[in-house]
Amino acid sequence: MDAHASPRPRKRRAINACVNCRTSKVRCDGNRPCQRCERNSASCQYFDAVKDENVLRIEKLEADMAALRELLGTKETPGPRTSSHMDNASVTVAEITPRSPTGHSAIGSAVDAGFITWDQATLWYQSFFSGSQYLVPIFCERYDTITSVSSRSAVLFDAIVSIGCRAEEGFNATIYRQLQSRVRDHITNLLINKSIPSIEDIQAIALVAAYSENAFFLIATALRFAIQLDLPRVVDQLIAKSQIRSGAVNSDEQELYRLSRVWHGICNLELFFSLDGGKLPGLKFHTSPRKIRSLLQHPEHTPVDIRLLSQVELNLIRADAYAKIMRRDTDEFLLQENENKVRSTVEEASVELTLWLDEWTNIILAEPVPQRRAVALQNLHIQREWAMMTLYLKAVASSGVENIAFMTDFQKNFIRRAKDAASRHLHYMLQSYTSTPDSSPASSTHTIGSTYLSTFRWTLDYVWAKCAVSVLLVLKLAILLRDPAASVMALLRDAHRVLEELKTVTVGHIAYFQILQTSIEKCEAALREYSVEQNHATQSSPASGTDGGVAETEFQGYVPREFVFEWDFPGLNLKHMPLGWQDLFVNIDSLF
Known part of the structure; x- marks a missing residue:
């Protein structure tokens, strides 16, 4: 044998x-x-x-493989076709939501690979929908359950779990870094091997973009895939279906609403990253406030949609104003005619933003849950003040003049308005939900800590950056505008409270936390120096004035590298350098 x-x-x-x-x-x-x-x-x-349990899993895999073989055998090669607008409503869901034969990634999910347990995945998945769902509102809690997503897409499942892991375990946790690397492998694999992406692929890429340093590239990829699946048509088709619906919402219409949420979520991220990244959006969005708000009348809308759609409308107002400002000729900015045009553009946008706040406040007041209503109103105020602050600073930046000492009264007025908006932004960030949202910021109570800052364990890197730069700007502008020392000290106290609130958040972007801390330290040094010089000037001669010392010069020149290479927030390059007769022989270029 x-x-x-x-x-x-x-x-x-x-x-x-x-x-x-x-x-x-x-x-x-x-x-x-x-x-x-x-x-x-x-x-x-x-x-x-x-x-x-293993036998059941094997039998399920065998059944899935049989279904895939059957799908491969019956799938026809798509050819060119034309369709009328009347056909769109009936064929949209089948065409826009392809279920490719390779629905599962070749890499497999982290649970399938034994990298994490199902219990860990469940915990982190639930954590994601506790906080991140409101920041990247492209999901449907009823449809995108953990069981459903794990069976439909390994890349989306791992992406959601990784963000939940980041919130629970920390930004620098080893397990989060490993999951993040695994998600990158997923995305690389689908970019190379998939010719027709699925909706889950687009959701995964958009989600990773929101929490990634490569946000611009990834969100552009998600936007391209969304256009490839014809998602821009979804809203019109949904509205058309709603108008002819006579009974309950059917599954096709539910799917159309889900797809419209994904499309608006991707557009919103593109608008955010473009407007605060120093460029105009790469795509013209053909929509209107009426279309956006019509979705709020649909039975499928949720509180998450109110937050998403209000942000989309806000960013469209900002994009329109930025486009008009950036079209101005820099060399002619100081001319009276062009100055009037800029003033008209900014005032028009300011009115639009005020109307936006009033109208969406009325919409949110219909929310029956008090805490949810208060948090939504707080977010409206924060977003509006951020939009106002950046609008004024963007208008001034288009002139090319950085030295406040050489600005016109018109430009200085815009700087003061930007500082006031930044101050209100800081106060609204510190409100708790027990405060009355439409009361003045100074009269708010803070008995249980900031509601807004308490969510930073889930928040995006972009929001961390906004928080850090808003505090830096309000302190810098107060110093540059020579606000009274007592006023600057009050702002510093609020900035310290922001820092202390964020210390209680166990996770976060360490770089932006350090930027916030450094900004406060440099402002304190500049304020001490400024106070001493004011006292000396008062004792000697009121006409002697103060031009700022070493600490103030260092604070004025503090521009973190993250705000140079990753973002392009306006106002960080402003300075105050008065020119006296003794300074006539210095380098003039450094003064502007």
Whole structure:
């Protein structure tokens, strides 16, 4: 006998006998009823044994493989076709949500690979929908359950779990870094191997973009894939279906609403990253406030949609104003005619932003849950003040003049308005939900800490950056505008409170936290120096004035590298350098 010959494989026999045959200890053919019971006119009963979990998983995989083979056999090659607008509503869901044969990533999910346990995945998945869902509102909690997502897309499942892990375990946790690397492998694989992306692929890329340093590239990729699947048509098709609906919302219309949420979420991220990244959006969004708000009348809308759609409308107002400002000729900015045009553009945008706040406040006041209503109103105020602050600073930046000492009264007025908006932004960030949202910031209470800052364990890197730069700007502008020392000290106290609030958040972007801390330290040094010089000037001669010392110069020149290479927030390059007769022979270029 050959020693190397493999033994004959043993045939596996499933023990599945009926009760009568099992009791009599005879062979049972497994039929229902079996041959023996049928011959004896006996009742044939079976007790199904509980299958092992691994056996169930194998059987499920075998069933999935069989379904994929059947799909591959019946799938037709798509050819060119034309369709009328009347056909769009009936074929949209089938065309826009392709289920490709390779629905699961070739890499497999982190749970399938044994990298994490199902219990860990469940915890982190739930954490994501506790906080991040409101920041990247492209999901439907009813549809995108953990079981559903894990069966539909490994890349989306791992992306959601990784963000939940970041919130629970920390930004620098090893397990989060490993999951993040795994998600990158997923995305690389689908970019190389997939010609037709699925909706889940687009959601995964958009989600990773929101929490990535490569946000611009990834969100552009998600936007391109969304256009490839014709998502821009979804809103019009949804509105058309809603108008002819006579009864309850059917599954096709539910799917259209889900797709419209994904499309608006991607557009919103593109608008955010473009407007605060120093460029105009790369795509013209053909929509209107009426279309956006019409979605709030749909039965499928949720509180998450109110937050998303209000942000989309706000960013469209900002994009329109930025486009008008950036079209101005820099060389002609100081001319009275062009100055009037800039003033008109900014005032028009300011009115639009005020109307936006009033109208969306009325919409949110209909929310029946008090805490949810208060948090939504707080977010509206924060977003509006951020938009006002950046609008004024963007208008001044378009002139090319950085030295406040050489600005016109018109430009200085814009700087003061930007500082006031930044101050209100800081106060609104510190409000708790027990405060009255439409009361003045100074009269708010803070008994249980900031509601807004308490969510920073889930927040995006972009929001961390906004928080850090808003505090830096309000302190810098107060110093540059020579606000009274007591006023600057009050702002510093609020900045310290922001820092202390964020210390209680166990996770976060360490770089932006350090920027915030450094900004406060440099401002404190500049304020101490400024106070001493003011006292000396008062004792000696009121006309002597103060031009700022070493600490103030250092604070004025403090521009973190993250705000140079990753973002392009306006106002950081402003300075105050008065020119006296003794300074006539210095480098003039440094003054502007």
